[in-house]
Every structure is written in C-alpha cells, then in structure tokens.
Amino acid sequence: MNRQILDIALPSIISNITVPLLGLIDVAITGHLGSPAYIGAIAVGGTLFNIIYWMFAFLRMGTSGMTAQAYGRKDFQEIRKHLLCSLGIALLISIILIALAAVVRETALFFIAPSAEVGDFARIYFNIGIFGAPASLGLFAINGWLIGMQNSRTPMFVAIAQNILNIVISLSLVYGLGMKVEGIALGTVTAQWGGFVMALFMLKKQYQNILFSNTCRLTDAIKLISRNDLSIFFSINKDIFLRTICLITVHFTFIAAGSRLGDTALAVNTILMQLFTLYSYFMDGFAFAGEALAGKTIGAQDRKSYNLVVRNLFIWGGIMIAAFTLTYLIGGQWFISMLTDDADVRNSAMDYRLWILLFPICGMAAFIWDGIYIGAAATRYMLLSTAIGMAMFLSLNYILYPTLKNHGLWAAFNCYLFIRGAILTATRKKVFRSTV
Template sequence: MTASADPGPAHLGDRPGGGAHAREILALALPALGALIAEPLFLLADSAIVGHLGASPLAGLGTAAAALNTLVNVCVFLAYGTTAQVARLLGAGDRRAALARGVDGIYLAAALGLVLAAVGAAFAPALVHLLGATPAARPYAATYLRISCAGLPGMLAVLAATGLLRGLQDTRTPLLVAALAAVVNTAANWALVYPAGLGIAGSALGTVTVQCAMAAVYVAVIARAARAGGVRLRPDPAAIRRSLGANTALLLRTAALRVYLLAAVWAAGSFGTVALAAHTIATNLWLTLALALDALAIAAQALVGRDLGAGRPERVRGTVRLMVRWGAVFGVGTGIVLLAARPLYVPLFTGDTAVRAALMPVLAVAALIQPVAGVVFVLDGVLIGADDAAFLAWASVGCTAVFLAGLAVLRAAVPATSPDALTGLWWVVAAFTLARLAALAWRERADTWLRTGVGV
C-alpha cells in the first residue's frame, strides 16, 4: 500500500508519537460493549427460557445454536472487513467512498443470507445429526434451526450495517438498536414459548422476527446517510464481487475458528445429554463474555484502520500498547465475576442438578482463560483493522489444528462417560486460546502489518 498524502482529519485525541486518548477509545468501546452484550442476550434469553422446558430441549437449542452461529459467524467478515475498509477510507478523507463500500457490503450480506437460509433449512436435520445431537435432542434442534434460518438474510444485513457504522466511528447507533431488540426479543420469546404454547419453535420464531426488524432499522438509517452523501443505493454487481474477494482471507480465518467451536459441540454431545446441556450454557456465557471483550477489538479495528488510512503508524503503536493493557485488565475482571458469581447465575439457566454439577468446574476453567482472551481479542482486532487478514487466516488454521490435536488426546485418555470429560474439553479450549495469544503477540511485535494508505 502507498502512504496517504492526506493526513486525514484532525482528532481530539491526536498526540505526536502517541496513540488514542483513553476517552477516544472509550467513546467507541463502551457503546460497542453495550451492543455486543445485547446481541448474545438473544441466545442467553433463549437458554434461560428453553432451559426450563427440560434438558433435552436445552441440549437441542445448544446444537441448533452452534449450527446457526456457524452459518452467521462464518460471515462475520461482513462486519469486521467492512469496519476496517470503511475506517481506512474515512481516515484518508473519502467519506463518500466509505459509505459506498458499506452499501456494497449490505447487498452482499443479503445475497449470502438467502443462499445460507436455503441450505440451512433444507439440511437442518442432517446438520444437527452431524453435530452429534443426542436422539432426545435432535427433534428440538432441527425445529429451532429450520425456523431460525428464515432470519439469516436479516442477521447478515445487521452484521454488514454494523460494520459500516463502526467504520464511520459510530458505535452508539448499534447500541441503541441492539439494546431495544434484546428487550423485545426476551419478551416475545417468553410469550411465544409459554402463553402461546409453541415451545422451542416459539423461541426461534421470536428471534427471527426481531432480527429482521433490526435489519430494517439499519437499512433505513444507512439509506438516509447514503442519500445525504450522494452515494448510489442501487446494487453494483462488480463492486459486490470485489467486496467478497477482498474478504476471502477473513472468511478463512472465521471458518477455522468455527471448526473449533463445532468440534467442541460434537465432543460434548458424545459425552451425553447432560454434558451437552452444561456445555451449551457454558458456551453461551463464554461467547457473551468474548463478545464483551470484543468491544476493545472493535475500537481497535476502527482506530487502527482510520490511523493507518491517514498515514499515522506511530499513533497506532501507542493505541495498541494502551488497549492491550486494558484487554488484560478487563479479562481479569470478567474472569473474577464468572468464577465468583456461579451460585447466583447458574440456577437461572437450569434446575437440573446433574447439569449444574457438570457446569461448575467448566465455568472455573472458563474464568481462568478470561485474561488471556482479553489480550487475544484486542490483538485480533488490531490486525483486522490493519487488513492483515492473510496472517490471521493461517494463524487461525494453525491454532485450530492445536485444538483438534488436544481433543484427540483427550478422547484417547479420558472415557466419554467420565465426569471429568467435559472439564477436560474446556482445558483443551484453554490451550487453543493460549496458542492464539502466542501467534498474535508474535505478529504484533513485527512492523509488517503497519501498512498505511488505502489499498483495499
């Protein structure tokens, strides 16, 4: 990439040789944190509501959610790639091109959503069987997944729209939309599951409806901004194809990370219905905290992309140092809460004593990993913001290989019926997280990712 001749707009937080001021990071990270916490509340609410239907529906929800999240999160490049690309263009002073890039991303998201919805609905029973759902959980899993697939176009459009707004340094709008949607989703799901008597199908239907409503709100907001900026709203097939091509490496990165999550669900299912139900709750809590930690990563994507687009690599270095420290401290805090508050929140998710007993040691392991995860998410966001997607792709493939090797050792050493099997699985997750930390920290120490200007 070539250095930008335009240093970009001046910012309140600019300091010679330094990074972003704390208040500038917080202005992006805190609203992003609120939005990110609100989004997984959809699934946590489903877990709490469906969990009181019994262990089998809860285990079915866990398997279906893993399949659905795979279909959605393999396309998370729609948010991450868009954030980085839009932020670079904004830093280079070309807001119109930044908006156009985001509009292309939304069209791409809708097209991918339609394709994935058709595939997911058609193969729902096969997918949940492949993921190792127990016979008792399969009907619930297939029902939830089949209905939820109808919301995939809206879900992916939300990803792309959120990425555009973050790249424009706006994390407040996603916070407002996600917070309102989380409240409406909880009320709607409870009403559909219990008073309406739809069971797990009601939970899926409520979430689909709310996700599509979110997409409609985002499209309206972005269409207004595009018109004000003189940006076309009609689709440009060539630009949409370029957007997909530019994000291929991020797609590979995300696919590799999803393999580890799916393999973990499959392993938990092989340990039995109780283990799968406990793993479902632990995974939902883990992903909620991971997304909370991702608030710093999102701030990193937006700030790093903007400052590299403006040709300010020395400012990026200062920002990274500060945010890595914050990531570690935030991880310590979330770990303490996750560990100490177990007696308070576990009963909210299940009344099954066997599931509770299996869950307690797993959550202790998850709590210990949180400080490492805090740094991992920040560094991941830094490299995404720097458009270092090729390295991230290969690093993710390598770390997933570490996880699969650890899983093979676990299954060879610990019987599937052992009460320690599920806890052992989470120690393998810990090894995977440490492997990611090693790879990302090694890369961050180099300068090869500090490429300035607009070259995407």
C-alpha cells in the same frame, strides 16, 4: 484516546451481551408450553441458525476494517462503496440460503439426529426462521460499517430494540393467539426485520450527508464499484470465512470430546464455557474498538495515534485480565452455583478452577490483536494464527486426552488461545510496517 476506546467498547459490550437474549427468550417461552419437545426444537433450530450466521460474520468484520481505513482517509466514496458491497453480498448469500433451505435443514437434522417429534417441530421453526436471513446478514453488514465509522452506539440501540420487539411479539403470538413453535419463529423473524429496518432508518438519519445528498449519491457509488473492489472484498472476507471455519472446528471438537466423557463432564464444560463466553463479550468490545480506531489511524497514516491505540488497548486488556481473574477467583463458585443446582456438577466444576483463571491470561492478546488486524485488513495473518492454533488444539487434545481426560481438553483449549495471541504478537511489526 481512552475516551475514544470506551466510547466504542462499552456500547459494543452491551450489544454483545444482548446477542444471546434472542435465543434465551425463545427457550424461556417454550419452557412453559408443556412439552420438552418444544424446547428441543428451539435448541436445535437456534443452534443451526447460530452456526449459519457465525459462518457469515465476515460481513461485519471485513466491512468494519475497510470502512475505518476509508474513514481515516476521509474517502467518502470508498465509505459508500464498502456499505453497498457488504449489503449486496449479504443479500446474495441470503437468497442462496433461502433457495437451499431444505437441503441445509435436512443435512443438519441428519447429523444432529433429534427425535421424530423434535425434528418435526424444528422443521417448522427453521422453515419460518430462514426468512430472517436477509435481515440478520444485512445487520452484520450495517453494524460492521457503523463500527468502521466509529459508531457502536447505534448497533447497541438496535440490539436492545430488537430484543424488546422479540419479547412482545413472541409472547403475543404464543399466549395471545395460541401459537406454538411457529409463534416463536415468527416473533424472532419479525424482530430481526424490525432491527434491520430500524438500522436503515438510523443510517439515513445519521449519515444523510454522506449517503444520500445530491453530490454524494448511493447510485454513484454503485456505478463506481469495480471488479478490483469486489476482488479485495472477497479476498479479505475469504480469509475471515476460513478463520471462522477453524473456530467452529475447535468449538465442535471441544463439545464432542466433552460429551464422550459423560453427562456430568458435558454439563461442567457447558457451564465453564459460559464463563469464557462472558469474558469474550467484554474482550470483543475492546476488539471492536481496535477495529475502528486502528483502521482509522492506519487510513490516516498516523503512526503516533496508531501506537497510542495499541498501547491503550493492551492496558485495558491488562485491566480485564485482573478484573476477570479476581472475579473468577473470588466468585467462581457462586457463578457455578447460579448456573446449576446439581451438586455433582458443581463439585466437579470446581476441580477445573485453574483453567477458569487462565482464560483471561491466555486469551487477552488474541482478542485485542484480532481487532487491530481487522482494522488493518491484515486478515491473512489472522487466518494463519487461528489455523495454527486449531492445529495445536487438535494435536494437544489427541496427546493429552487419553490420560488427562477433561483436564487435557481444557489445557489444549487454553494453549489454543495463547498461541493465537503469540503468533499475532510476533507478526505485528511485519504487518504494520507497511500499513502505517
């Protein structure tokens, strides 16, 4: 079982680490164009796309759990239907986003309120970048389906190829043809579509017998998609979408509260959040393994294997707690020094080392259970735990922030992580008694 967990978790971790590289590459190139307005435009545009795509991450999560259960049952008709449903919804959402691009763009710029020059460049970046939406959302659907099929290697190869393509094309357009922001945007969009096409090609190559044989045609699956199938799909993904809204609320409340404390506090929080993000990349890998393996064992009605999956995932979670706690305890100051050379920021960040050490302990159960619950398609309880965690965060921040300031903010954030895991732990028997 450990081999199966690592076969899914390790490629997923590598894929997760490559995700921010698309944005970092864009920033690195614009940083040499001669004007800070270019960097600001990429930052604004990149943040906007991150939010948009984050909101529709249910296309990946919802698809993986349902596909994994169908895979466990060896129900290949259902497997095909889940891929087509997810891809179809991704295409529909993309069309709506492109049609409403101007409204989305101007609404976001109104709230962000960048300078006139940054705003103009950001519009150029967004107007081009929005045409990558079908590819990005389509990849969400495909990656979710592949994870459900116990395959996280293909998404890893696609993510790596996508980043290489982005580097080559963006550098060629900017330094070869003299483009500015439009070259960065075109490079990113081309890489997104390149990754999507590569994923489709690999689907056809690896799953020919399931998707494209004469006896198992995709057209047959399209005809068999019923109103009930769509109802289940939207019900599960509605819960994940609302859960994502809760996550975004916590994220932006955290940023806003930190920014009110001044530039140093905002810089400290940004750096410390990078350490949490690094931890989350690793834990998400094991969560993906939970989605795939828990869904598969639940679909097969194999309680013994399901219990083994849960036990081993939490063993790996414990290993991650020990590894990251020790790493941050010994190397926390070094990590912070790598991220900034500002003495005030570095010294201030070390005052919060306790909260850094609590990340792994408070967050582990939430990550592991999230993956298992997605595999079980028990999304209502995920939404419940996140909503309660969000309410806890907002309440504690309101109470602690006036007196403890940034320490109160970090205390509220760690409690938010802990309560999510605690609720999912408490509800696990009720949920899985009826599914396994």
